[in-house]
Amino acid sequence: MVQKDSYITEGSPYGIYKLRVEGLNLYYGTKQALKDISIKIAPNTVTAFIGPSGCGKSTFLRCFNRMNDLIENVTITGSVMVDDIDIYKNMIDVYQYRKKIGMVFQKPNPFPKSIFENVAFGLRINGESSKSVLQGIVESALRQAALWEEVKDNLNKSALTLSGGQQQRLCIARAIAVKPSVLLMDEPASSLDPISTAKIEELIYQLKDQFTIVIVTHNMQQAARVSDKTAFFYLGELIEFDKTDKIFTNPSKEATQNYITGRFG
Amino acid sequence: MNRKHLISPKSQDKLFKIFAALCTGLVLLTLLVLLIDIGIKGIQRINWSFFTNLPSRHPEESGIYTALAGMVGLLFFTVIIALPIGILSGIYLQEYGKRNKLAKFIEINISNLAGVPSVIYGILGLQLFVRTAGFGNSILSGALTLALLIMPVIIVSTREAIKAVPDSLREASFGLGATKWQTVRRVVLPASFGGILTGIILSTSRAIGETAPLIVVGALAYVPFVPEGPMDQYTSLPIQIFNWTSRPQQGFVVNAAAGIIVLLLFTFILNGTAIYLRNRWYKKTAI
Ligand SMILES: Nc1ncnc2c1ncn2[C@@H]1O[C@H](COP(=O)(O)OP(=O)(O)OP(=O)(O)O)[C@@H](O)[C@H]1O
Ligand SMILES: [Mg+2]
Numbered sequence: 001m002v003q004k005d006s007y008i009t010e011g012s013p014y015g016i017y018k019l020r021v022e023g024l025n026l027y028y029g030t031k032q033a034l035k036d037i038s039i040k041i042a043p044n045t046v047t048a049f050i051g052p053s054g055c056g057k058s059t060f061l062r063c064f065n066r067m068n069d070l071i072e073n074v075t076i077t078g079s080v081m082v083d084d085i086d087i088y089k090n091m092i093d094v095y096q097y098r099k100k101i102g103m104v105f106q107k108p109n110p111f112p113k114s115i116f117e118n119v120a121f122g123l124r125i126n127g128e129s130s131k132s133v134l135q136g137i138v139e140s141a142l143r144q145a146a147l148w149e150e151v152k153d154n155l156n157k158s159a160l161t162l163s164g165g166q167q168q169r170l171c172i173a174r175a176i177a178v179k180p181s182v183l184l185m186d187e188p189a190s191s192l193d194p195i196s197t198a199k200i201e202e203l204i205y206q207l208k209d210q211f212t213i214v215i216v217t218h219n220m221q222q223a224a225r226v227s228d229k230t231a232f233f234y235l236g237e238l239i240e241f242d243k244t245d246k247i248f249t250n251p252s253k254e255a256t257q258n259y260i261t262g263r264f265g
Numbered sequence: 266m267n268r269k270h271l272i273s274p275k276s277q278d279k280l281f282k283i284f285a286a287l288c289t290g291l292v293l294l295t296l297l298v299l300l301i302d303i304g305i306k307g308i309q310r311i312n313w314s315f316f317t318n319l320p321s322r323h324p325e326e327s328g329i330y331t332a333l334a335g336m337v338g339l340l341f342f343t344v345i346i347a348l349p350i351g352i353l354s355g356i357y358l359q360e361y362g363k364r365n366k367l368a369k370f371i372e373i374n375i376s377n378l379a380g381v382p383s384v385i386y387g388i389l390g391l392q393l394f395v396r397t398a399g400f401g402n403s404i405l406s407g408a409l410t411l412a413l414l415i416m417p418v419i420i421v422s423t424r425e426a427i428k429a430v431p432d433s434l435r436e437a438s439f440g441l442g443a444t445k446w447q448t449v450r451r452v453v454l455p456a457s458f459g460g461i462l463t464g465i466i467l468s469t470s471r472a473i474g475e476t477a478p479l480i481v482v483g484a485l486a487y488v489p490f491v492p493e494g495p496m497d498q499y500t501s502l503p504i505q506i507f508n509w510t511s512r513p514q515q516g517f518v519v520n521a522a523a524g525i526i527v528l529l530l531f532t533f534i535l536n537g538t539a540i541y542l543r544n545r546w547y548k549k550t551a552i
Contacts, residue, residue, distance in 0.1 A: 070439060072364075099442035109433035112456050122441040125451065171437070178441060 016084075018043040018182065018212040019064065024078035026059060026068065033059045035236045036078070041229075043181075046204060046213045048223035048244065051233035052259065057216045060233070061184050064214065065101040066094050082182070099126070102175030102211070106187040108167035110159035110174070115151050118159045118170055122178035137177055145173035146203055165196025172203065176211070183207065185215040189222065201226050220260055224248050232256045300529075307522030315523060319489050320505070324516025327509075329524055334491040335404070335484070335499035336473070336531075342408030342495055343415065343472050348465065351416045355423025355461075360449055379417035386414045387481030395482050402483025405495040410482050411475060415468035422464025426457035459543045466539030470532050476503040502528050 019041040026034035033056050041047050049057040059068065066087060068074045079086045087097060099122065110118050117124075119138040128134060138155070142148040147169040151162070159170055168188060175183060185204070189197040204213060204226045217223050223230055223244065230247040232240045232255070240247065240256045251257050272280070318328025358375075362368050390410030400406040430453050438448040454461075479501055486508040488500040502524060509521035 065440060067436065067440065070436070095442050095444050097442075098440060101440075103436075103440035105433060105436065105440075107433060109431075109437045111434060111437065111452055121438070121443075121451070125441065125443045125447045174437075174441070 016043070017041060017081075018083065019214075020081040020084070021063075022079045022081070024060075024063065024076070024080060026056075026063065027075040028071070029073045033236050034063075037238045039231060039238060039241055041212060041214065043212045044208055044210075045228045046208055046215060046226055048227035048230045049214065049216045049233060050218070050220070050223050050230060050259070051239075053218075055233040056236045057233055058186050061186055061214060061216055064182065064184055065098050065103055067103070069094065099178050100180050100182065102178070102180035102183045104168070104171050104175055104183065104185040104188045107191055108164055108171050110162070110167050110170050112158065112160055114156045115159050115162070115170060116155040119173050119177050121174060126178070138173075141173040141177035142170075144176055144207070145169045146199060147173055163196075165192045165199065168192060168196070168200060169203065172200075172207075176207070181211060183211040183213045185213065187216050187218060190218065197222070220248070232259060234259070303522045303525050306519055307524075307526045310519050310523035311526060315520075316527075320487055320500075324512075324514055324520050327517070327520055329502060329505060329527065331488045331491055332500050332502045332505035332524070333527070335488065336501040336503075338404050338492050338495075338499060339407050339411065339479075339501055340469065340472060342404060343411040344465075344469060346408060347412035347416050347419060347468070350412075351419030351468075352423050352461065354416075355420045356427065356449060356454075358420070359424045359427045360445070360453065375417050375420055379421055382477075383414055383475055384477040384481060386410055387478030389413065390478060390482045400496070402485065402498055403496045404492055404499045406482050407479055407484055407499065407501070408495070410478050411472045414475065414478060415472050418468040418471065419464055422467070423457075423461050426460025426464065427453055429460060430456045459546045462539060462543055462546070466535060470535055473528070473532060473535070474503060476507050479504055480507075502531075 017040045019039070021037055021039045024034055024037040025032065037060065049061065051057055062068050063076065063080055064082070064087075068076065076088060080088055082097075082100070085092065087094075111121060113121075116134075116138055119141050120128075120134045123134055123137060139148060139152075142151065147166060150166060151157075151170075154161075159167065162170060168191075172183075172188075189200045192200065201222060204215065207213060215223075215226065227244045229242065230244045231238055232247065232251075232253075234255055240251055240253045242252070247256060248260060251260065314326075315328050316333065317330050318326060319330055320332075321327045358368070358371065387410060390406060390413065394400045394406040394409045395402060398406075400409070434452050434456060435448055438452045443451070484504045485498055485500050486504060488498060492499045506521045506524040506528065509517040509524065512518075
């Protein structure tokens with residue numbers, strides 16, 4: 001692959017990778033959706049996944065929290081290491097594991113519950129029921145997601161009364177309330193207006209301190225603005241993975257060049 | 266260019282509106298006439314003693330005490346038998362069951378069961394519960410038979426309600442580390458509660474009015490005592506009404522009309538409660 005050693009250790013003070021994928025193949029039935037993917041992602045960085053529609057970005061993203069387990073007939077080979085533990089080895093408890101990986105989806109998907117209960121959901125399923133503990137964590141998660149000021153007086157209102165942008169920030173709050181170390185975002189701003197999008201991007205920038213963030217986006221400017229490194233996928237393969245600056249100014253592969261200049265995709 | 270219509274689209278629209286209004290009016294009118302007829306006949310008989318009297322040979326002294334008690338008991342056992350099994354089956358089939366040929370087969374057959382005439386359930390109940398299991402013509406036999414009758418409706422409506430919950434909510438829950446059961450209990454069931462409740466209430470209303478299967482499994486027309494347990498003999502309001510209508514004396518016809526008023530009120534209250542609960546629930550969950 002294209003990684004150069006001088007890049008892959010950057011952003012990682014100890015030289016340890018948060019996420020390390022080796023030779024990953026994924027099949028939906030007999031159709032191969034991911035082909036021999038290897039990538040190393042350092043902690044506290046933002047990595048953008050770009051590529052034309054159907055190239056496997058979402059599929060790959062969902063490998064990190066084993067969401068593909070929910071789909072029948074999916075076969076996976078190769079390894080996905082998180083904190084140097086292979087998450088596809090049977091020993092791990094997938095439900096316990098998913099708590100360490102937050103996920104934000106393309107369409108905001110708040111539960112039809114109150115704002116408070118949405119954020120508290122992850123804690124409640126962990127068995128937390130102390131009102132004061134819940135309140136504390138809900139508030140800090142909403143603050144982190146830059147939503148607190150807008151909803152602090154309406155915590156008992158249905159989350160469905162919020163605007164799309166607010167709902168998406170609520171979903172981010174819900175994800176980070178369980179204190180994951182990785183945040184996966186699948187086109188988190190694609191259904192939002194420019195102002196909400198800007199807020200989400202600002203948020204991503206701030207959350208980087210605490211989380212390792214992987215974001216799928218179709219928006220080149222967005223990838224350039226928020227990410228440290230960018231991975232370009234094409235037809236299920238990882239074509240190029242490099243510093244975002246480099247990908248957008250001087251990519252080493254012609255396919256990448258063609259894609260970012262809009263010649264296909 | 267505008268095509269020429271025989272009647273302009275605007276008057277077509279108007280005509281259709283009038284036609285639809287006429288149809289609705291006709292249905293309402295029929296219903297109204299029936300209700301008024303029953304109301305006029307029956308209302309004179311509705312007084313306190315009508316509710317507290319036992320059945321008797323004299324129409325003026327006859328009451329629905331035992332029939333009402335029998336109906337409440339019957340409904341109680343029907344619901345506690347049918348609800349858990351029906352709802353759990355619905356959840357299992359929709360959330361846990363594999364999507365294969367067998368599942369399809371079961372699905373089709375459950376829908377078919379919902380359409381089987383109720384007297385067939387009566388015959389099944391007679392053989393299965395009254396004779397083979399030896400429960401005799403007890404409340405239990407009746408309740409088991411009615412439970413069989415309404416279970417398909419509960420299963421189908423539970424599945425429909427659960428199916429309407431978007432997968433994105435399940436994904437959100439799994440993404441937070443919830444197990445299947447936590448997802449079902451905390452996300453899927455609350456979000457589909459309104460729909461499930463509607464199914465329950467509608468099926469209970471159906472159970473209330475059923476007469477034919479109860480006649481087959483031996484609800485008695487004349488029961489001079491109140492049932493005290495599931496193994497007691499019983500009668501039920503529809504049976505009592507049915508019995509009264511077949512008597513020659515005019516007084517019993519009046520009694521039947523009064524009984525119908527009570528039965529209708531029962532159904533209205535039940536459905537009203539369901540609608541109220543459901544609306545409240547929707548308000549809380551979906552804006
Ligand atoms: N559940 C599934 N079953 C079968 N095939 C699937 C499934 N999900 C995705 N695929 C296929 O896998 C390939 C990759 O899909 P994926 O959703 O990962 O693409 P993507 O890069 O996220 O696209 P987009 O940018 O449109 O979201 C596509 O060809 C798609 O048709
Ligand atoms: Mg996608």
